[in-house]
Amino acid sequence: MLDVSAMADALRLLFGSWSPWLVMVPGLVIGLVFGAVPGLTTGMAMVIFLPLTLYMDFLSAMIFLTSVFTGGGFGCAIPAILVNIPGMPAAVATTFDGYPMAQRGEHNEALGLGLAASTFAEALSYVILMLLVVPISDFVLKLSSPEMLIVGLWGLTLIAALRGRNFARGLLAGVFGLLLGTIGFSARGDIRGTMGIDYLLDGIPEIPALMGLFCAAELFKLMRTDYIVEKAEQRQVSLRRIMAGVRLTFRYPRILIRGSLVGVIIGAVPGVGSAVANLLAYSEALRTAPDKNGFGRGDPRGVIAAESANSSSEGGSMATLLALGIPGGGATAVMLGAFAMHNITGGPRFIAENKPLVYAIIFSNFVQTVVLMAVGLAFIYAAGAIVKTPVRVLVPAIFAVSVFGGYAITGNIAGPATFFVFTLVGWQMQRYDYPVAATVIGLLLAPLVEGEALRTYQMSGGDPAFLLERPIALVLLALLVASLVWPLVARRFKAWQRFAVEGGREE
Amino acid sequence: MRIGSSRLRVEWGHLAFVLAIAAFCAWYWLDARAASTSTQNLLLIQPAALLALFLCAVIATRLVNVERVADEAKSGEESAGAAAPWEALRHSGALRGVLFAALLGAYVAAVLFAGFDLATFVFLAAGMFLLGERRPLVLVGFAALFAAALSYSFKNMLSVPVPTIFF
Numbered sequence: 251m252l253d254v255s256a257m258a259d260a261l262r263l264l265f266g267s268w269s270p271w272l273v274m275v276p277g278l279v280i281g282l283v284f285g286a287v288p289g290l291t292t293g294m295a296m297v298i299f300l301p302l303t304l305y306m307d308f309l310s311a312m313i314f315l316t317s318v319f320t321g322g323g324f325g326c327a328i329p330a331i332l333v334n335i336p337g338m339p340a341a342v343a344t345t346f347d348g349y350p351m352a353q354r355g356e357h358n359e360a361l362g363l364g365l366a367a368s369t370f371a372e373a374l375s376y377v378i379l380m381l382l383v384v385p386i387s388d389f390v391l392k393l394s395s396p397e398m399l400i401v402g403l404w405g406l407t408l409i410a411a412l413r414g415r416n417f418a419r420g421l422l423a424g425v426f427g428l429l430l431g432t433i434g435f436s437a438r439g440d441i442r443g444t445m446g447i448d449y450l451l452d453g454i455p456e457i458p459a460l461m462g463l464f465c466a467a468e469l470f471k472l473m474r475t476d477y478i479v480e481k482a483e484q485r486q487v488s489l490r491r492i493m494a495g496v497r498l499t500f501r502y503p504r505i506l507i508r509g510s511l512v513g514v515i516i517g518a519v520p521g522v523g524s525a526v527a528n529l530l531a532y533s534e535a536l537r538t539a540p541d542k543n544g545f546g547r548g549d550p551r552g553v554i555a556a557e558s559a560n561s562s563s564e565g566g567s568m569a570t571l572l573a574l575g576i577p578g579g580g581a582t583a584v585m586l587g588a589f590a591m592h593n594i595t596g597g598p599r600f601i602a603e604n605k606p607l608v609y610a611i612i613f614s615n616f617v618q619t620v621v622l623m624a625v626g627l628a629f630i631y632a633a634g635a636i637v638k639t640p641v642r643v644l645v646p647a648i649f650a651v652s653v654f655g656g657y658a659i660t661g662n663i664a665g666p667a668t669f670f671v672f673t674l675v676g677w678q679m680q681r682y683d684y685p686v687a688a689t690v691i692g693l694l695l696a697p698l699v700e701g702e703a704l705r706t707y708q709m710s711g712g713d714p715a716f717l718l719e720r721p722i723a724l725v726l727l728a729l730l731v732a733s734l735v736w737p738l739v740a741r742r743f744k745a746w747q748r749f750a751v752e753g754g755r756e757e
Numbered sequence: 758m759r760i761g762s763s764r765l766r767v768e769w770g771h772l773a774f775v776l777a778i779a780a781f782c783a784w785y786w787l788d789a790r791a792a793s794t795s796t797q798n799l800l801l802i803q804p805a806a807l808l809a810l811f812l813c814a815v816i817a818t819r820l821v822n823v824e825r826v827a828d829e830a831k832s833g834e835e836s837a838g839a840a841a842p843w844e845a846l847r848h849s850g851a852l853r854g855v856l857f858a859a860l861l862g863a864y865v866a867a868v869l870f871a872g873f874d875l876a877t878f879v880f881l882a883a884g885m886f887l888l889g890e891r892r893p894l895v896l897v898g899f900a901a902l903f904a905a906a907l908s909y910s911f912k913n914m915l916s917v918p919v920p921t922i923f924f
Binding site: 443643699 | 774785788792798802806808813854862888911917
């Protein structure tokens with residue numbers, strides 16, 4: 251399971267020169283900034299700075315890119331907690347309890363929880379990667395289109411199931427997002443729903459749409475207040491209270507470890523990524539909690555579960571990238587680009603031929619988690635200024651940054667225009683209590699779901715009995731149905747229990 | 758709306774939103790069918806659109822309620838309240854939202870021909886004014902500094918080719 255001589259070579263590679271260490275802190279800071287600014291993503295940071303890695307050796311390039319990845323994993327939690335706008339889709343579930351904590355004036359504790367959960371989960375994910383890189387690659391190879399389709403649908407229905415109230419609205423929001431995500435060319439070249447607009451041929455630009463939906467959902471509501479946190483004393487950034495949040499994280503070891511494991515497993519599945527890991531870990535924490543009432547109202551357990559999963563998914567996606575050469579998401583896709591830039595071929599043989607290099611990348615990530623703790627703390631002070639800014643200044647400023655971000659992503663007016671249209675949609679959704687997160691997940695997963703549905707149809711010839719031959723698909727399908735039906739059954743059961751208790755009292 | 762001793766109570770805004778989603782789903786379904794009726798094209802879109810239309814119908818029926826009118830006076834008070842939707846809009850803060858959305862639309866429409874720097878400056882100053890900022894120095898100073906910093910950093914540091922007038 252472990253190759254000791256390769257590990258010794260890895261340590262020699264790492265400590266043989268200063269150059270691998272010099273790129274770590276800049277990488278973390280870039281990741282934190284791009285993660286924390288809504289509209290900018292870790293993948294975008296990596297693409298922008300990818301040309302710089304040409305001037306580095308391959309190990310330094312990988313350390314730089316994984317540092318950006320690591321910084322972004324925590325950075326996206328900062329706006330999710332402070333202003334209810336996830337810096338990236340990976341922090342959607344972080345908003346569920348992180349923002350209510352900030353509204354209560356507990357933003358310091360929430361940020362401490364996020365930082366500790368992120369760093370711990372990241373370190374744990376790389377320990378797992380070190381131990382299990384070979385078995386993980388074997389398992390992922392067994393997942394084919396039917397399994398991927400079910401995993402995608404599971405991610406899509408999670409929000410509706412998670413909310414507990416207005417199930418139909420949650421499901422409609424998800425299906426609406428799914429339909430929006432299929433606009434553009436079909437697999438066989440049919441053009442659907444573009445209204446003659448050329449910019450839509452490749453589909454709706456996802457990131458500007460996501461920014462619009464999330465910006466609108468919160469910023470239009472914020473306009474009625476003076477500050478995000480109304481009480482002045484609650485707007486202070488306090489190291490003591492952040493550290494209290496850090497300590498609080500380790501009082502929930504089960505949630506922390508389970509969230510980390512969910513992240514590693516989901517992260518290892520190509521194409522699903524940290525956004526689904528984040529939601530799934532949150533739903534697992536909610537499902538298994540003995541007292542569920544605090545969730546959605548600022549429960550620290552929700553922040554721990556969500557943040558541990560999105561950070562640990564990095565280790566999982568790195569496993570798939572290193573073991574199979576398949577990128578799990580946008581960020582690892584850029585890393586695969588770095589492989590090509592350095593004339594290195596990814597794939598199943600990569601680990602066998604480059605074991606010291608793989609171990610060196612893993613070891614450097616252990617160091618990154620420690621450095622992130624320090625750099626992240628300093629960065630929180632800078633980001634904490636957000637809650638001290640009056641809403642009348644903050645709201646137009648965020649909209650302006652998002653319009654710039656939208657243009658940066660598409661390189662033309664399609665980005666800002668998409669952002670504006672989805673701002674209007676999100677505003678109305680928030681007004682009538684539809685979860686914008688469900689629409690975002692639908693939009694992001696639509697290409698995956700449609701592609702896998704098509705491949706499953708082709709594999710099965712349209713015969714549903716085909717699924718009976720696939721045990722993993724059946725287990726995943728049972729989990730999907732259970733997660734959908736469980737909230738309805740639980741609600742009925744609770745109503746029946748209340749009725750029985752009240753009936754008993756009357757007698 | 759009153760019919761005899763019953764009153765029809767409708768959440769008009771919400772109903773309009775659901776009908777708009779339903780209209781989009783129906784149009785998109787028909788548009789996809791017009792492109793091709795092959796299974797490859799409709800495998801996901803057709804069931805998803807039908808499910809969305811079903812959900813819209815379920816939600817819409819819940820937004821229309823029939824109530825019995827027991828008290829004439831109470832009914833009179835409510836109709837008087839409904840007679841001033843403009844006032845209700847103003848007090849709920851929705852007017853500010855509508856104006857801000859219009860301002861955002863104008864900003865997005867203007868960035869290409871007015872340049873990101875100038876359009877951002879005007880949007881920031883107007884947006885802050887709309888949300889209650891009245892200090893001229895903050896309105897002009899912050900808007901100018903922030904617009905300049907954004908335009909400069911995106912264009913020169915991130916190499917994003919945003920059209921600008923001054924940078």
